[in-house]
Structures are given as structure tokens and as C-alpha cells.
Amino acid sequence: xxxxxxxxxxxxxxxxHRVPVCLCLDTSGSMGAVTGNFTxxxxxxxxxxxxxxxxxxxxxxxxxxxxxxxxxxxxxxxxGTAKYAAEISIVTFDDTAKCLMDFTSLEDQRVPELTLGDxxxxxxxxxxxxxxxxxRKQMYHQMGIxxxxxxxxxxxxxxxxxxxxxxxxxxxxxxxxxKKEKLSVFPIGIGEEAxxxxxxRFSPARRALKVKELKFREFFDWLSGSLIKAxxxxxxxxVKLDVDSIQGWGEL
Amino acid sequence: MWKLVKCAVxxxxxxxxxTPCQDKVCTYTGNGVSxxxxxxxxxxxxxxxxxxxxxxxxxxEEFSDHFDDWFQEPDGxxxxxxxxxxxxxxxxxxxxxxxxxxxxxxxxxxxxxxxxDCFLLIHIxxxxxxxxxxxxxxxxxxxxxxxxANITFFTTSSNxxxxxxxxxxxxxxxxxxxxxxxxxxxxxxxxxxxSLAGVLAKIMKMTLIFPQEKIEKDLLESFExxxxxxxxxxxxxxxxxxxxxxxxxxxxLSQEEKCDVLEINMLTPDIKKKLARYTKIMRMxxxxxxxxxxxxSREIHLKPKYTRKYLMNVLRCGLIQSCKNGHYKSSVK
Numbered sequence: 076x077x078x079x080x081x082x083x084x085x086x087x088x089x090x091x092h093r094v095p096v097c098l099c100l101d102t103s104g105s106m107g108a109v110t111g112n113f114t115x116x117x118x119x120x121x122x123x124x125x126x127x128x129x130x131x132x133x134x135x136x137x138x139x140x141x142x143x144x145x146x147x148x149x150x151x152x153x154x155g156t157a158k159y160a161a162e163i164s165i166v167t168f169d170d171t172a173k174c175l176m177d178f179t180s181l182e183d184q185r186v187p188e189l190t191l192g193d194x195x196x197x198x199x200x201x202x203x204x205x206x207x208x209x210x211r212k213q214m215y216h217q218m219g220i221x222x223x224x225x226x227x228x229x230x231x232x233x234x235x236x237x238x239x240x241x242x243x244x245x246x247x248x249x250x251x252x253x254k255k256e257k258l259s260v261f262p263i264g265i266g267e268e269a270x271x272x273x274x275x276r277f278s279p280a281r282r283a284l285k286v287k288e289l290k291f292r293e294f295f296d297w298l299s300g301s302l303i304k305a306x307x308x309x310x311x312x313x314v315k316l317d318v319d320s321i322q323g324w325g326e327l
Numbered sequence: 328m329w330k331l332v333k334c335a336v337x338x339x340x341x342x343x344x345x346t347p348c349q350d351k352v353c354t355y356t357g358n359g360v361s362x363x364x365x366x367x368x369x370x371x372x373x374x375x376x377x378x379x380x381x382x383x384x385x386x387x388e389e390f391s392d393h394f395d396d397w398f399q400e401p402d403g404x405x406x407x408x409x410x411x412x413x414x415x416x417x418x419x420x421x422x423x424x425x426x427x428x429x430x431x432x433x434x435x436x437x438x439x440x441x442x443x444d445c446f447l448l449i450h451i452x453x454x455x456x457x458x459x460x461x462x463x464x465x466x467x468x469x470x471x472x473x474x475x476a477n478i479t480f481f482t483t484s485s486n487x488x489x490x491x492x493x494x495x496x497x498x499x500x501x502x503x504x505x506x507x508x509x510x511x512x513x514x515x516x517x518x519x520x521x522s523l524a525g526v527l528a529k530i531m532k533m534t535l536i537f538p539q540e541k542i543e544k545d546l547l548e549s550f551e552x553x554x555x556x557x558x559x560x561x562x563x564x565x566x567x568x569x570x571x572x573x574x575x576x577x578x579x580l581s582q583e584e585k586c587d588v589l590e591i592n593m594l595t596p597d598i599k600k601k602l603a604r605y606t607k608i609m610r611m612x613x614x615x616x617x618x619x620x621x622x623x624s625r626e627i628h629l630k631p632k633y634t635r636k637y638l639m640n641v642l643r644c645g646l647i648q649s650c651k652n653g654h655y656k657s658s659v660k
Contacts, residue, residue, distance in 0.1 A: 080533065080542075081549035085526035086514040086557060092476040156559070219519035221476040257474065307340055307559045308370065308477045 091159040093222040094306050095178060095211045099204040100140065101231035102167040103195040105268070108232070109133030122193055124236050136232055136265060137189050143291030145186045150299035152181055157299075160223075160306035164207050168200025168237070169193055178211050196237030201229060201245035201277070205252070223305055224259050228298065229277060232265035249277045263294065329361040329441060330534050330659075333565040334546040338510055340559030349434070350508045350563035351379035355387035360394045362387045362440040363565040365506040367454060369433035369481050370560075374425055378418055378432025382482055385417045390440035390447065398445055398495055407488045410449065414482050433481035437468075439504040439567065446501070448494040451487055453479040455516045457523045459503035459531050462573055464523040466516075468492050470509060479509075503531040503568035510560030514553075529584070531568040536577050536588065538658045541645050576659075577609040577646065589644055604629065604637055609657075612647055617654035 104122025113133030120127050144165070152158045158181050165176040169192020176187050208225045215222045227249065235242050252258035262274035262283035274283035286294045337348035349368030355361070364383040368375025390397065400406050418432045425431075435452030450456055453470035471490055472479050480490040505527055507515055515524040534542050546564070554562050570576060577585070585602050586593045595601065604627045611626050612618050624634040638655065641647050647655050 079549045079553065080530060080545040081514075081526050081553050083553055085524055085529075086553070087517040087522075087524045089513055089516075089518050221472070221518055223477055224475050 090218075090220045091156065092306070093162050093215060093220055094157075094160050094224075094226065094302060095162050095164075095208055095215075095222065096226040096228065096302065097164045097166060097204040097208050098144065099166045099168065099200050099227060099229045100144075100189065101195060101197070101200075101233065101265070102137065102169045102189055102192050103231075103233060104169070104191055104193050105195070105233045106137040106140065106265075107135050107191050108266070109135045123195060123233060137191055139291045140230070140265075141186070141189050143295040144189075146292055147295035147299050148181070148184065148186055150296065151302060154299075154303045154306075157303040157306045158182070161302055162211065164204075164211075166200050166204045166207065167192075168196045168203075170196060172196055172199035172203040174203060174207060177207070194237060195231065195233050195235050196241070197229075197231060197235035197273075198239075198242030198245040199237050201227070201249060202241060204229075205245070205248050205258075208258070223308070224257065226259045226261065226302070226305075228261045228263065229274070230263045230265060231274070232269050234268075234270040235273060246276050250279050253278065253280050261298070265291075329356070329567045329569045330539060331356065331361060331363055331565070331567045332534055332539055332542050332546065333363070333365075333563075334543060334550055335563035336547065336550040336555050336561065338555055338559055338561040341561055343559075347376050348561045349376045349379060350510065350561040351376065351383050351434075352506075352563050352565045353383035353387045354565060354567070355391055357391040358394070358442075360391045360440055360442040361567055362390045362438065363504065363506055363567050364436070364438045365454065365508060365563055365565050366434040366436050366482075367452070367508040367510075367561065367563070369435075372431045372433040372481075374427050374431045375434050377421060377425060378482070379434035381417055381421050381432070382414055382434055382436055385414065386436070386438045386449070389413065390438065394440055394442045394445075394447070397440075398442070398447055403493055404488075406493055407491045411482070411487050411491065418483065429483050433483040435479060435508070436482055437506040439506065441498060441504075441567065444498050446496060446498050446504070448492075448504075450492040451484075451490065452481055453509040453512070455507050455512045455523070457505045457507075457516075457527060458501050459505070459528060459568070460499070460501045462528070464525065464528050466521060466523060467494065467504070469521060470512060470516075500571060500573070502571040502574060503566060505531070505564065505566040508561060508563045510558045510562040511550075511554060511564050513558045513560075514562075515564075527566075531566060532574060532580065532584070533588070534566065534568045535570055535574065536580075536659065537645055541658075576613055578606045578613075588646070589640060591640075601637075605641065608634075608637055608641060609646065612655055613657050617650055617656045619653050619655070623655075 111133045113130040116129045118129040151161045162178045164178045167173050167175050260278050262277045264271050264274050264285045271283050331354035333352035333354050335350045335352050351366050353364045364386045366379035366382045368379040422429050437454050438449040440447045450468040453472050456468040458467045550562055607627045608623055620631050624631040648658050
């Protein structure tokens with residue numbers, strides 16, 4: 076035969092299996108807390124239910140988080156499969172919950188700027204994140220696109236102080252989805268003041284992880300590596316997440 | 328009457344991870360029964376390639392030896408229960424040999440068996456079973472996944488019976504069946520339109536025209552160079568095809584397909600006349616035990632020295648074989 080029995084033009088074009096990921100990020104006032112070299116200004120402020128000393132200099136949690144998210148995007152874009160498979164949205168929660176970035180092709184996405192608010196409406200944030208993931212799955216169904224289990228990454232440095240009923244509803248929905256193996260949830264506590272007991276209520280399958288300040292880069296490096304593995308998994312192939320290693324550096 | 332071919336290639340992801348090809352294919356002809364079977368070993372099961380191998384061999388032998396019993400059983404649920412039980416017995420034996428757990432041997436399973444005018448079809452898990460009738464490709468069994476792309480059902484799953492699909496019937500005009508693993512389905516099956524790639528019909532036609540060894544070699548080459556580039560997973564395919572009234576062989580190919588097979592350009596001067604001569608040569612060789620240059624020369628009304636060029640080309644392409652005493656015969660008979 077002139078050419079090969081099967082040529083590239085003969086093949087069906089199936090969309091890459093998608094992995095929808097929602098980063099649900101705390102942008103409450105406490106995320107402005109700084110470490111490193113700073114000087115006190117002598118002024119104070121009341122934010123997120125607490126009194127804070129105002130300082131000059133240092134590196135804030137939200138700045139590091141912003142850098143970590145950017146690195147996460149870059150790592151995914153560099154992987155040949157994951158850049159087409161991963162679809163990422165960002166929900167932030169402070170006084171209210173906001174969809175800062177909706178799902179779309181990673182190539183078209185730019186990491187939006189994270190800005191500080193005041194309170195910690197965690198329940199509202201998680202509910203919005205779950206709504207977005209559900210909507211995305213419905214879109215996949217309608218378009219005939221196959222997909223993997225969605226991921227919810229919840230990151231906070233404090234205690235929720237939004238609507239208690241919304242918080243209970245968010246915990247109940249998340250736990251129900253995780254138990255039915257319809258969602259992978261990664262609750263991450265930032266710093267010493269994170270309410271780990273509360274985060275654990277979101278996660279019946281694995282314990283919430285604590286990431287110390289300025290360790291976001293390592294966390295997002297781990298997260299992108301795990302996402303790349305997941306995007307290449309086949310039927311019956313459960314991706315083993317190396318949670319032990321992340322726990323190790325998280326406690327440094 | 329049926330021609331059976333198979334192909335299995337280790338996926339890029341498995342090469343990288345150092346895991347063996349977990350897709351296994353088996354073809355078998357015996358007792359008037361033709362069987363093709365394909366099993367895709369579970370990625371999470373460490374010895375699934377052994378399980379897949381055992382299951383495909385077992386079902387080929389089972390349907391060859393007891394086709395009538397399975398076909399005549401009217402209770403579909405009973406067929407599913409008995410088949411799963413027999414498969415689990417095989418895997419239990421293998422488990423003891425390999426000193427492992429039953430779940431280590433998990434695989435999907437796709438089977439088609441045909442005897443006279445009857446066929447049987449079995450499907451557990453993902454992958455696709457297609458058939459070719461009246462020149463059209465259709466899906467007989469779609470992939471069975473859960474909600475997510477990396478969830479499917481296996482021979483060892485607790486719900487193997489409830490998720491198993493079986494079918495039986497008369498072949499009628501069905502000329503071919505094809506089994507493919509989920510890795511291959513990424514290239515030959517559209518998840519959006521639930522349809523099969525037309526190239527499968529080409530492969531079936533070529534299987535009827537060329538010897539099995541050549542088709543399997545060409546398939547392997549295509550899989551290694553093209554199909555596995557679309558996925559990280561192993562890719563495999565098994566098919567069975569027979570001549571029918573709508574397609575008997577070379578003479579029923581389109582002009583473009585004939586040019587492709589003969590490796591000649593469609594824009595060659597007098598191409599229609601040349602193709603008509605090739606067709607006459609192939610028809611004569613296919614219908615007679617053997618032919619000579621002189622007899623073929625008479626058939627196409629061309630001097631032997633010119634007829635020889637035609638003969639040499641079909642010989643080079645593998646469509647015919649030369650025998651002793653200047654005789655020629657079809658490669659596929």
C-alpha cells in the first residue's frame with residue numbers, strides 16, 4: 076500500500092478527558108498577615124474578627140498564595156496532557172463568595188489578582204465552588220466530553236465566620252460527594268491559626284493538611300504533579316496521591 | 328470463511344512506567360466456530376496482564392467447544408451468571424498459581440463468536456464492539472464507564488454480571504466484527520457522536536484482500552506510529568471479517584482504494600483502463616486455482632510482455648503469489 080494502513084487523518088478527534096479543579100481560596104483580612112523583615116507602624120486595625128498590628132515590609136500570605144497559584148498554572152501548562160485536561164476555576168471568599176475566574180481552556184487563562192477583604196465566609200465559598208463544579212460537569216455531559224473526578228482545593232488561614240447555615244450545608248454537600256466518590260477534596264490550613272478541626276469536617280477520606288506560611292510553592296508544585304498524574308490515568312487506575320510527602324514538608 | 332486478525336501495543340504511559348502491555352487479544356478458529364476476544368487489564372491491578380491473557384484464551388476455547396450450548400440458552404441472566412462463574416474459576420486457578428489476590432487479575436472483556444449464521448457477543452467494561460454490514464460500520468456495544476473516565480467494570484467486579492452486555496442473533500448481511508480497547512477507542516470511536524472511524528471498514532476490506540500476516544504487520548506498524556500517539560494507554564484491536572455479496576475482494580474496491588492497494592497514482596494516464604485490467608487479472612486469479620501469464624494475457628487482451636508488468640505489480644503488492652511452473656494464485660486462499 077502506498078501509505079500506512081491507518082493515517083492520522085483517519086482518526087476520530089476526541090476531546091481530552093477533563094479534570095475540573097476549583098481553587099477555593101480565603102481572601103479574608105487575616106491573609107494580609109506578614110512574615111519576614113517588617114517594622115511595626117504603631118497603628119492597629121480590626122479585620123476578620125481580630126485586632127491587627129499594622130506593619131511596613133515583610134511578605135504577606137496572600138502575596139505568597141498569588142505566587143503559588145501562578146506557579147501551579149505554569150506547571151500545568153508545561154505538561155503536554157495536563158494543559159488540555161485540567162480546567163481550573165478560582166473562587167475567593169471573604170465578606171462574600173466570588174467566582175474570580177470561571178472554567179475555560181488553560182491557554183486562555185491568566186491568574187487573576189487576589190485582593191483582601193474582611194471576613195471569612197467559607198461556607199458560602201465552598202457552596203459556590205461546588206455549584207461551579209456541578210455546572211461544569213453538566214456542560215461536559217451536554218458536549219459528550221469525558222471527565223475525571225473533580226477536585227476541590229480549599230485553602231484558609233482562619234476560622235469561618237460567615238453564615239453558619241451555609242457552612243453546615245457546604246460541609247454536608249462536600250462530605251456527601253466525597254463519600255460517593257464524586258469529588259476529591261483537599262482542605263489546606265495556612266499557618267498556625269487555621270482551624271484544622273473545621274477543615275477536617277470537610278474531608279471524611281483524608282486529614283486536612285497544614286501548610287506553613289511561605290510554603291505555598293511546594294504545595295502547588297505537589298498539586299500540579301498530582302494533577303498531571305490524574306490527567307494521564309486510565310480506567311481502574313486510581314492515582315495514589317503522595318499525601319505523606321506533602322504532610323512532611325507541611326509540618327516543617 | 329472468516330479471516331481473523333489481532334494487534335496489541337504497549338501504551339506510552341506503560342513504557343514510561345515500566346509496566347507491561349496489559350491489553351491482550353486472542354483469535355481462534357475450531358469446531359466451525361470463529362472467536363475473537365480482547366481484554367484490557369486493569370491499570371491498578373499489578374498482574375492484570377496475566378488475568379487478561381487467561382480470560383481471552385479461556386473464552387476462545389469455551390465458545391469454540393460449546394457455542395451451541397451458549398447460543399441456545401434462552402435465559403440471558405443465566406448465561407451471564409454461568410459465564411462469570413466460569414471466568415472466576417479460571418482466575419481463581421491463576422490466582423493460586425501466581426499467589427495473588429483475585430482483584431490483581433482484573434480486566435475488561437470483549438468477545439464475538441460466530442458459527443454458521445449465528446453470532447454471540449459478550450462485553451464487560453469499556454472498549455467498543457463494532458460491526459460491518461452492507462458497507463456500513465455500526466456500534467454493537469458502547470463503552471461501559473461510570474460517571475468518570477477512569478472508572479469501569481471488570482471480570483472480577485462485584486457488579487460484573489449486572490454490567491455485562493450480551494447479544495446473540497443471525498448474522499444476515501453482517502460481514503465483520505471489531506473489538507477495541509479503550510486506548511484504541513480514543514482513535515477509532517467518537518465519544519461525542521458514538522460513531523466509528525471509517526478506516527475500520529478499510530482495514531476489514533484489506534483483511535479480505537491481503538494475507539493475515541501482512542495485515543497484522545501493517546496494523547502493528549500503524550498502531551506503533553499513529554494510534555498510540557493519541558493516548559498514554561495500551562492499544563489493541565481484534566477483528567473478524569468474511570466476504571459477502573456486497574464485498575468479495577479486490578474487484579469491489581473503489582478506484583481510489585485500488586490505486587492505494589496497487590501503489591499507483593490516481594492521476595496516471597489511462598488509469599481507468601489500467602484499473603480495469605488489474606481487476607480482470609485479480610478476478611481471474613481469485614476464481615481459478617491458478618493462472619499463467621499466457622492465460623491472463625488472453626483475458627485482458629494484452630501482449631504477455633505488457634501483461635507481465637501488471638502481474639509483477641500485484642505480486643510486489645502481495646496480492647498474489649507465484650507458484651511452480653509459471654503459475655500464479657491468490658495470496659489469501
